[in-house]
Amino acid sequence: QKEVEQDPGPLSVPEGAIVSLNCTYSNSAFQYFMWYRQYSRKGPELLMYTYSSGNKEDGRFTAQVDKSSKYISLFIRDSQPSDSATYLCAMTLGAGGTSYGKLTFGQGTILTVHP
Amino acid sequence: NAGVMQNPRHLVRRRGQEARLRCSPMKGHSHVYWYRQLPEEGLKFMVYLQKENIIDESGMPKERFSAEFPKEGPSILRIQQVVRGDSAAYFCASSPLRIGELFFGEGSRLTVL
Numbered sequence: 001q002k003e004v005e006q007d008p009g010p011l012s013v014p015e016g017a018i019v020s021l022n023c024t025y026s027n028s029a030f031q032y033f034m035w036y037r038q039y040s041r042k043g044p045e046l047l048m049y050t051y052s053s054g055n056k057e058d059g060r061f062t063a064q065v066d067k068s069s070k071y072i073s074l075f076i077r078d079s080q081p082s083d084s085a086t087y088l089c090a091m092t093l094g095a096g097g098t099s100y101g102k103l104t105f106g107q108g109t110i111l112t113v114h115p
Numbered sequence: 116n117a118g119v120m121q122n123p124r125h126l127v128r129r130r131g132q133e134a135r136l137r138c139s140p141m142k143g144h145s146h147v148y149w150y151r152q153l154p155e156e157g158l159k160f161m162v163y164l165q166k167e168n169i170i171d172e173s174g175m176p177k178e179r180f181s182a183e184f185p186k187e188g189p190s191i192l193r194i195q196q197v198v199r200g201d202s203a204a205y206f207c208a209s210s211p212l213r214i215g216e217l218f219f220g221e222g223s224r225l226t227v228l
Contacts, residue, residue: 046216
């Protein structure tokens with residue numbers, strides 16, 4: 001079993017739809033949770049990061065973390081064609097030692113938003 | 116401020132040759148990470164370096180792979196005697212702090228014939 005599970009999709013939605021992306025994980029020691037967006041042939045860029053459980057909102061994006069269920073989500077409201085990309089969840093053990101930048105990624109979900 | 120620069124962007128090697136991938140972190144960043152992205156898989160951590168030091172190489176294959184981040188110049192990921200299974204995208208990320216956002220480069224895509 002992978003430490004982080006993410007449905008690879010692909011997911012295709014019409015412009016303006018609400019998109020829900022999810023990851024589950026098995027290691028309860030993960031403390032920091034991130035979502036990255038990766039356009040084709042490009043490097044990942046950080047979209048959102050949250051610490052521990054709770055919600056975080058940034059414009060059209062909302063990240064949710066439920067540590068009790070080991071489940072994280074990213075919601076995209078009013079999706080746009082420019083949101084078409086691969087979305088990667090990532091998590092890390094914490095700030096102690098050398099572990100913060102050692103991210104464990106999900107496989108990524110390919111999202112297409114069509115006009 | 117230029118982003119993380121990786122070169123070459125594309126590299127083709129025959130089995131048994133050596134591959135050298137270079138990464139220049141963002142200005143002021145002294146923490147460098149290498150990740151590998153295999154087809155149909157997510158990014159996998161390989162190694163974490165600070166200037167002149169390997170901090171965590173727990174994700175590096177035990178043989179043929181090495182990394183360095185010298186006092187002057189870019190970080191280098193070196194793969195000796197490449198095999199077809201080494202074909203992947205290799206991403207470098209840098210951070211200004213031990214605890215801070217990772218900024219990724221655009222990757223170096225290695226193809227082994």
